[in-house]
Amino acid sequence: DVKVTQSSRYLVKRTGEKVFLECVQDMDHENMFWYRQDPGLGLRLIYFSYDVKMKEKGDIPEGYSVSREKKERFSLILESASTNQTSMYLCATTGGLRQFFGPGTRLTVL
Amino acid sequence: RKEVEQDPGPFNVPEGATVAFNCTYSNSASQSFFWYRQDCRKEPKLLMSVYSSGNEDGRFTAQLNRASQYISLLIRDSKLSDSATYLCVAKGELSNFGNEKLTFGTGTRLTIIP
Numbered sequence: 001d002v003k004v005t006q007s008s009r010y011l012v013k014r015t016g017e018k019v020f021l022e023c024v025q026d027m028d029h030e031n032m033f034w035y036r037q038d039p040g041l042g043l044r045l046i047y048f049s050y051d052v053k054m055k056e057k058g059d060i061p062e063g064y065s066v067s068r069e070k071k072e073r074f075s076l077i078l079e080s081a082s083t084n085q086t087s088m089y090l091c092a093t094t095g096g097l098r099q100f101f102g103p104g105t106r107l108t109v110l
Numbered sequence: 111r112k113e114v115e116q117d118p119g120p121f122n123v124p125e126g127a128t129v130a131f132n133c134t135y136s137n138s139a140s141q142s143f144f145w146y147r148q149d150c151r152k153e154p155k156l157l158m159s160v161y162s163s164g165n166e167d168g169r170f171t172a173q174l175n176r177a178s179q180y181i182s183l184l185i186r187d188s189k190l191s192d193s194a195t196y197l198c199v200a201k202g203e204l205s206n207f208g209n210e211k212l213t214f215g216t217g218t219r220l221t222i223i224p
Contacts, residue, residue, distance in 0.1 A: 035214075040118070042197070042216035043154070058211070090153060097142060097201070099212060101153035 002027045004102035006091055012108045019078040021105050023091030031094040032074040034058075034066065036087040037104075043090065049074055081109045113137055116198050116215035124223050127188050131218045133198030134180045140202035140213075143174055143181045148195045148217065157183075157196070185220075193222045 007022035025032065033048040035058075045058030049068040063085060067075040078085055086109045091102040116133045123129045135143075143160040158165065160172040160181050171184040185192055198215035 040216060043214040045211060048211070097144075097159060098156050099154075101155070104153055 114215040142201040
């Protein structure tokens with residue numbers, strides 16, 4: 001079974017801090033994704049990557065950046081965290097038609 | 111208008127009943143459709159793909175109506191364990207580099223009552 005892991009389940013940061021969210025997959029998949037999920041808004045795509053060092057903006061990339069130095073690892077970076085970035089962050093990878101999600105990181109920015 | 115729209119619910123249904131959800135999509139170029147299930151405080155997991163001819167998996171039936179641009183999910187003989195949020199997903203919108211993206215609905219919350 002595909003395993004997608006995220007570095008933290010819960011994270012609390014202060015406004016202005018730089019935040020790193022890490023995601024690792026063990027299935028050698030090329031495509032990886034970062035979403036945020038908010039009540040009433042559903043899952044929204046932030047960034048995705050279809051190969052090492054390749055990235056593409058999703059629907060809401062503002063305030064975020066990403067890094068994909070190795071195939072198995074996809075990092076989401078909040079350069080200067082703000083309170084409106086408080087959310088559930090979900091990493092995913094695609095195998096065939098199916099997306100496999102990590103357990104999520106609930107980030108609170110104070 | 112949202113690209114994928116669902117009734118958020120909640121749907122409170124007695125155990126053993128049949129319940130159906132609909133979902134509409136706006137991008138007529140979408141090629142593939144899915145239902146995902148998300149339990150409280152958990153990640154979404156694929157429930158089933160939706161095929162043009164309709165498909166069934168045990169108590170679950172999914173259908174696609176391309177003319178009206180909607181998909182449906184029917185759950186028969188509902189169980190307490192079916193309580194979850196059901197996400198409708200469309201695939202086919204292309205990114206700037208030609209990669210296909212998944213577009214998620216906001217989900218329909220279902221609670222099965224004993």
